[in-house]
Amino acid sequence: MVPHLITALSGPLLDLESKVLEATPTIERWFRLEWQEHTPPFYCSVDLRNAGFKLAPVDTNLFPGGFNNLSPQMLPLAVQAAMAAIEKICPEAKNLLLIPERHTRNTFYLQNIARLASILRQSGLHVRLGTLSDEIKKPTWIDLPDGNRLLMEPLSRLGLKKQRLGLKDFDPCSILLNNDLSAGIPPILENLHEQYLLPGLHAGWHVRRKSAHFAAYEEVAKKFAKLVNIDPWMINPYFTSCSNVNFHERKGEDELQTAVEQILKKTAKKYREYGIKEKPYVVVKADAGTYGMGIMVVNDPAQLKDLNRKERNKMSVVKEGLEVSDVLVQEGVYTFEKVNEAVAEPVVYMIDRYVIGGFYRVHTDRGPDENLNSPGMHFVPLAFEQNSIPDLGAKPGSAPPNRFYLYGVVARLALLAASLELERSDPNAEAA
């Protein structure tokens, strides 16, 4: 199930999209069965790139910001999904502690937190915000541009043995992290034996690796491609990874160059197979990076030799000053969608196993082969398609197809991959 949202697509249904739309009941049932085996993370957002002939996830975020970019009409879907999630995790849940990123002055981010808190409150929880920031030493109101305000409070350990995390007068049964732990696990979050931490600490970027995610995604994509009879490449970009790269010291450069060549070559072969006229490219990304940092577009392996100091610096360090040493080399996927003539990529939001909305990330100064997650981007919420009721089983042609459906499917494939990834990296998992 995917809400019928207005997308920027207007051309005829391409082969991939038609096949997926036709297989809707099969696909939904398949997901239903997969979710019997695997537990989705509490929430997730997925960046997609749509080249028409191909639609693929390029980033799967387990600590999604940007809930404030969703259309307000999406809220009931989000609340309903949160209710379903909470019921599974802890039906008795009463108090929930939400832990945001440290940067308390980014009001845009704080509006995301306000929205998230609102969703959780409406699903029947008492929600309070506990911050990891050292600057907040007592409960502090922060005003938001829209007239709302947030009460940010310092975290504290509770109980005689200090085994629980909460606020001075607030003992939550669940803790929702909206902080991606790029800086590592703060000691105050460790050893919580009697509380639900969502998602688990091992979902943080201090240990998470894009390569592990895309390896899981490859499995999922292969299985799905078989189900609907498509070439898995249509939804899965080629990738490989390189370890021990040091951009400053020019270490691992040859291996990286070979990897880039290999991915370009494989991609070019596929482009020829399908008669695609575009020029293949790859994206080199920090394996543990986030926030659109540590990303480089490469059209030619020779580029890597000629990196200037600034480019080397850019690739060396990501959020919270993490040093880059492992990189992912991924086939670049063009995005041919446009919003008001500007290049756009869809971002899909999920809570539990439900698609609850999305928006376009739009950048007026970038091309269809560039990273749009960069300063200057803006967001356009996807609105509901108002005048149509999709009915895939009724008289053909009588209702417009849900052009958002394919996005919802591919985003959920990435969600399923994230579930596998987290199962495999869970330090508390029982040995099989």
Add this chain to the structure above:
Amino acid sequence: MVPHLITALSGPLLDLESKVLEATPTIERWFRLEWQEHTPPFYCSVDLRNAGFKLAPVDTNLFPGGFNNLSPQMLPLAVQAAMAAIEKICPEAKNLLLIPERHTRNTFYLQNIARLASILRQSGLHVRLGTLSDEIKKPTWIDLPDGNRLLMEPLSRLGLKKQRLGLKDFDPCSILLNNDLSAGIPPILENLHEQYLLPGLHAGWHVRRKSAHFAAYEEVAKKFAKLVNIDPWMINPYFTSCSNVNFHERKGEDELQTAVEQILKKTAKKYREYGIKEKPYVVVKADAGTYGMGIMVVNDPAQLKDLNRKERNKMSVVKEGLEVSDVLVQEGVYTFEKVNEAVAEPVVYMIDRYVIGGFYRVHTDRGPDENLNSPGMHFVPLAFEQNSIPDLGAKPGSAPPNRFYLYGVVARLALLAASLELERSDPNAEAA
């Protein structure tokens, strides 16, 4: 969780509404815990009457028609709720058989079936329609006014032992009834030991009694009223029932008159307590009736003596020619809501335990104390509130309250009552 819909309410929040809005997290948690103990019916619609000082359910429908009256924007909520319901009932579900009412020429009703089928298809099921009508002897296409069409097929028993119900080439694991069984259980629906029948046959009007529903509702209302500290009467109309009434033969008339007097008196006492200036009235309803048939508004017990032949006929027989002998005498609840100056009452739709939308039933020729479910009524879908994000925990007054919330709460109380009612009347229930 209740979607934020635009209601006809514009006055200040009344005491009841304020109390319920303030208690949102407590209420949602309470429902969550109740649903751990009780299983909601697959779907349900509830007719409400809103007198401002009081808001109460007056009819709880376990075979809801009118899905076509919901705003198309509500579809994703319905699909998401249906997914959650199916996952609980039968995660492997693939084929679902939908059994509509017999009257195949009512295109308005058939648009409801089309909408319902669309919701179920999008939640990942192969849906086909099997009819109990004797007129349909082979698969028959029926055109709908909106350009869609439906394929109606004759039911048949499948398998060597004929233990399964389906269509000639369609063996469903689940069967959804949208036929209220007023005419009794057709033999073809009996003894299905290997298939899920939703809801169970004991939800049909051949055995269901309004008095059993409102007895369960009274329990639920009392428990809830204690939770939020209100007088249970605010959400629960007085009622009593009379057996062995025969309007033609004037049997049981005295008992009925006494019952009416008693309810009027109790209501008048409450009206005095709260300073309500309106005149109390009661509604006499067939205990097993539906479709707005067999309903009479009484302001004075003496009215019952002077019923003319037409009025007696009207009360004697309900849908499918069922004879009335048991009647419910219920406190009348004024509806003070208006849509374009016409009297209106809200109808709330639920799938599983989720509120998925609603509409106003509007009647331009009826007063605030009359039954609106009668010829000449029309429907106005409730749309999403577009410009507001309810945030009950944020700065007071910064976001408009969700005026639809109270409706969603009271409708779910009726849903919970229906769960208790079905548990108690289930012939297959294990003895406690």
